[in-house]
Amino acid sequence: MINSRVDEVYFRDKKIFIKRDDLLDIDFSGNKARKLYYYIKHNFDGIKKIVSRGSIQSNAMYSMSVLSKIKGWEFEYIIDHIPKFLLDNPQGNYKYALENGMKIKYSNEDIDMNKAIFVDEGGRGKEAYFGVEILAQEIVEFAQNIQNMVVVLPSGTGTTALFLQKYLYSYGIKVYTTPCVGDKDYLIAQFNMLEKNSKYHPQILLLDKKYHFGKLYKNNYDIWLEVKNSTNIEFDLLYDPKGWLMVEQYSKFFKDKNILYIHQGGLIGNESMILRYKRKYGY
Ligand SMILES: *Cc1c(COP(=O)(O)O)cnc(C)c1O
Secondary structure, X not given: OOOOOEEEEEEOOEEEEEEEHHHOOOOOOHHHHHHHHHHHHOOOOOOOEEEEEOOOOOHHHHHHHHHHHHHOXXXXXXXXOOOHHHHHOOOHHHHHHHHXXXXXXXXHHHOOOOOEEEEOHHHOOOOHHHHHHHHHHHHHHHHOOOOOEEEXXXXXXXXXXXXXXXXXXXXXXXXXXXXXXXXXXHHHHHHHHHOOOHHHOOEEOOOOOOOOOOOOOHHHHHHHHHHHHHHOOOOOOOOHHHHHHHHHHOHHHHOOOEEEEEEOOOHXXXXXXXXXXXXXXXX
């Protein structure tokens, strides 16, 4: 994994820096690559399998399938259920994870944990610090030439934002995030699971409107498209619309700050998201 570059773009006449973690590697990119980097860089003698659980379209699931391929491990993934349309027409993360050899399991009982590593849902957990710290070091290096720089990114589990803030705290760099999965209390609870001291917590900026994770919203697609057209960069359709809505809603607050927006990858997931938006809104 090499240092990802930073691009300079304009969104509504404001200059914004983009940390291009989507370009880290063709197959292994975004924050899931950072979070799983620990497993790439360490040897696990005797391990033959990686086991995880989560949702059937998750970016983490796809990245773990790539990791297992790189390591020569099997990959077993536990889910509650697969929607029928997906079973009949595999697409996006699910399709490519299957191509990488992922085996689906419907219950823990089917799983033999002998010679296996369990990775928490979403690649969260303390191992994620290893790779996110490298991202933070790259950010510190970039920030040397930039006045008043702040880091902005949307959160799921909040692992990436929390570990970034934990490292960047001593450099006086603030991290701003917005919850995409639950509400503010949920995100704070996630932060606390990884770090009790709230001085290391990112600052949460809430959006005016409430959104349910994974649901489709016209304004989410609209801002995604606007960002795509004005920056020439494609972002993820699940989390990033909330990230950009945060930039938009808090534009006064960010006016005198230089934003470094972290592109967290996830573009393979867009394949199925775009199809869903097409079906719902006819885009
Ligand atoms: C997983 C993911 C997130 C959320 O990351 P957390 O560390 O769980 O907060 C955000 N954006 C993209 C594109 C992701 O794949």
